[in-house]
Amino acid sequence: MLKLAPFVLLLLYGVAMYWFSSWRTKRELDMQSTPLADARLKALTDRFARAVGVERIKVHIYEIDPVNGLAAPDGRIFITRGFYNKYRRGEVTAEELASVIAHELGHVALGHSRKRMIDFSGTNAVRMALATVFNRFLPGLGVVIANFLVSVLAAKLSRNDEYEADAYASALLVKANIGTGPQKELFRKLDSLTGVGGGMPAWLMSHPKTAERIRAIEENEARWKIAPEG
Structure with a gap:
C-alpha cells in the first residue's frame, strides 16, 4: 500500500491542477x-436543438482575436471574436461556422471534458514516474525524455477526441439537414484562417491534419451511405 502512495498523490495532484x-x-x-x-446562426443552432431534442443551444462569443471554437469544462460553447469576424467579413459562411458549433457540441455530448481530466491526471502521474526512473540512468535528461514521451501520448489522446467530435458534428449536420459539405469546406480553409502551417510532425499535433479529418468524414459518409458533399 505504501508503495502505491506516491502514485496516488501524483494522481490527486493532477486532479487538483486540472480543477484549478x-x-x-x-x-x-x-x-x-x-x-x-x-439571427442566421441562431436559425442554424435552432435546427441543431430540434435535432437533439432540446429547447435551445446557447453560444457565446469569447472576446479574443485568435480563430477558434471551444467547449468549456462546464459545457458552454464559445466561438472566438476572431472567428466570428471572419464570418462577418464573408470569409466563412454561416453553415461553416455552425459546423464548428456542432463540433464543440460533440465534445460536450461525448464527455470529453471529463475524459480530459482523467487523461491529464493520468499522464501527469506517468510523467512524474518516468522522470524518476529515467533520472536514475540519465541524470538531467530524465525529465526531458519523460516530457517528450508524455507529450506524444497526450497529443494522440487529443487527436482521438477531435476525430470523435468531428464524427458527432457530421451526424448532427446531416440530421439537421445541413449536410457535411460546410464542415469539409471549413477544414479546407482552416490553415489559412488560423495562420497555422502543417510543418509539425503529425504525432506531435493535438489536432489531426486537415486532409486526414476530411478523409475520416468521407469514410463515415461511406459507412452511413450518405452521398458526399463539397
Missing part, C-alpha cells in the same frame, strides 16, 4: 464573453 485550470478558464470566459446574437 478549469476554474481559471471559467473565470476568464465569464469576464471576456458575451452571448452570440446573430
